[in-house]
Amino acid sequence: MDINWKAVIIGFILAIVLSFILGAILGTWGAILGYLLATIYVGYSIGGEWMNGAIHGALVGVIAGIIGLLLALILGAVIGGAAGLAILGAGLLMSIVYIVIYAVIGGIGGAIGVFVAER
Template sequence: MINWKAIIIGFILTIIFTSILNLIIGSFGSYISIITAGIIVGYMVNYNWINGAIHGGLIGILGGIIAVIIILIVGGGPYLMETLGILLTVEIIADVILGAIGGAFGAKWHKKV
């Protein structure tokens, strides 16, 4: 069962972390944000690593969309509209994978603590 409260919290954290880290370290900050939010959400759901990975993947989808929008606003280039479809697809796939890894780690970490 999906814990929507954890997903919403993870989504909000992803937006905050991405906004801050993109200003500090560039577009790489969105990846760190997804992993961090995934760990927090995985820790919050506290069922097993599979459920943590599912929740982390969900925030990866939502966070990936927001990260692409932020990247477009911060670093838009003249040919960016041509590569938007590729960028969006690659960014969301990467964010889902990173969110799932973070979520699985967070859920396993909660079991050990």
């Protein structure tokens, strides 16, 4: 199986934009919905088997989680001191959790996208 990196990158950008817009309107659930819609798009655009869509959607989730980890590292370094260390520690722990959650949601969204493309 080949990874369609173009679809993954477009899905990641779409996830950021939709999560920001829907999150501003609907709150946390809007951000999750935006992310799910983006991964459904990824699964729809690549087609094939459901596992292919799930892998591509999960890749979008892992990339989003890694970007969140990098942002936590930057924020902890900029603030500095005890507060920066606390933010850094919490950010690292939460980033690992977010990577797993985003990968699962992305996999589900990618599989849904493949099912929609088949219909």
